Amino acid sequence: MPLPSSSQPASLPVLIAGGGPVGLTLAALLAEQGVASLVVEADEGYCNGSRAICMSRRSQEILGWVGADRPLVKKGLSWVGGRSYFRNSEVLHFLMPSEPSERFAPMVNIQQYYVEQYAHEAMQRRADLCKVLWSTKVIAVRQNAEGVEVDVDMVGGKRETLRAAWLVACDGGRSTVREQLGLQLQGMQYDGRYVIVDIEQETRREVERLAWFDPPSNPGSTILMHRQPDNVWRIDYQIRDNEDPAEAVKPENVLPRVQSHLEMIGETAPWKPLWISIYNAKCLTLNSYRHGRVLFAGDAAHLVPIFGVRGLNSGLDDAANLAWKLAFVLQGRADDALLDSYSVERVHATRENLAYGAKSTEFMAPPNFGFKLMREAALRLAKEDEHVRSLVNPRQSMPIRYVGSPLNIPAQDDAFASGAQAGDTAPEAAMETIDGCGHLTQYFGRDFIALYFSEHASLPEPLVQLPVTAIRIARDGHADSKTLIDRIGQAWQRYDAHEGTLYLIRPDGYVLGRWRKPDWRDVAAVLAPYHANLDPLVINQRALTTETR
């Protein structure tokens, strides 16, 4: 469905309010599914200042579905661990799971404006299907059973009405769409305030997450530092409970504290400030992310604490979950009730992320006397007693299991001892492909995939007939257009595979269900709700390819 060429299309398939990283990525993901969209963004261009920095492995995979992973990894700074200090001593050194055969590092640091740029460039590669209208501000939203009408103010002050079948609100923490629908985020906020400072300074330090509790440079405070590209340090420090936030962000109050800390840690190169702002941790969400024909994603849907870096990372996972579902509904492949599962799954994920974020915040910005006292004890003990160190661990971002999702198929899950069950992300594995060394996750992100573990030379005929892209995972032999070779054994091990094991993977890389001995009629029935009007042969003829990415 191509994008209409006039500036006032009769009706768009999808209108996206908000051209931040989530909105831009969603448009690019929809384009990968062949669905047209229009993004409207109030600002003139990409964001400035210091916003999201840490991109998780899953976010890198999602950006990979639109070819944005390569520039991200090239520009960004990878890291695998971090250190925490109490006063003058190191009390924790943690490492995230990582190995040389992995496709992506556990975390990459990069400024949010680069993420927006790369997502926008992905959109521009599909300019036939998607574009951004900058300096275009949402004023009003109306919907009925057939579609949505959005009044916007465009460049030059002209007001127009855009019509779409679906509206996705990706317009951030102060979402206009949310306000227009009369919806409010529910939850709580923490009182502890952190000043954020970006500075430019060269360093020889390794890239790690760094945290100081009660450092001599800033007694009683907590300080976090993250390295970013272009010689930028991001520094977060907590202000005292009785400090006035408006005073706290003034350069004369910020720069000496920064200088004191840089001296303490031995960073003596010349430096200059780039950005100063202030925040407090929030645990807020809508109770539903679907309201008729209006869907919510990213900060428009939820605000999570910064500690544990689940903000933008969960926003991108919202987009990943939504894009294929919206596409399937627009293409008549699935009933629009599928969009209710977007809300069920991502609200669940938000609640899990908020719980983790709250845990991290309770340590980083203790909200009351009890947490403060216990943290004093934990930090003192941590240096001598390894048992308490996990309390100091920041609990970094991870994809969430969709427990209780209506889409999960129990299938033959009980027959497995390990591996990923329905509602888990499908595990990564290093594979031999026809293009050389690769990874399983390179094949996810667009279609339903059937992973069939077998030593036999070809796929079973009933599987070939199903409306799914089938991939044989063999232990040895030669890779071809339908076969990957698990030479080092990671896939068979991580999927707890026996001969004939089948996993169905959703377009967002999550497991739909798994079988030890698939009954092909059951498998066909499981796939049926997603292929209501499609010729099965069209789908399963698609060869394995990652060339478009």
Place this chain on the structure above:
Amino acid sequence: MTDHDLDQSYTALSKALARVGEDKAALFLATLSLALLTRETDAATVLPLIDQAERLALS
């Protein structure tokens, strides 16, 4: 103890401390310490922990 259980216990303890308040905190912690201490098998395990806590409190 698993990390999860440690987390759960630490959080419960922090919240209980907040509820009893600063004035009653010492009594609360003394009561809890005694309950936990009696579950150790001998003094040889406990006495060094008392020394450690004393040292860390005064440092």
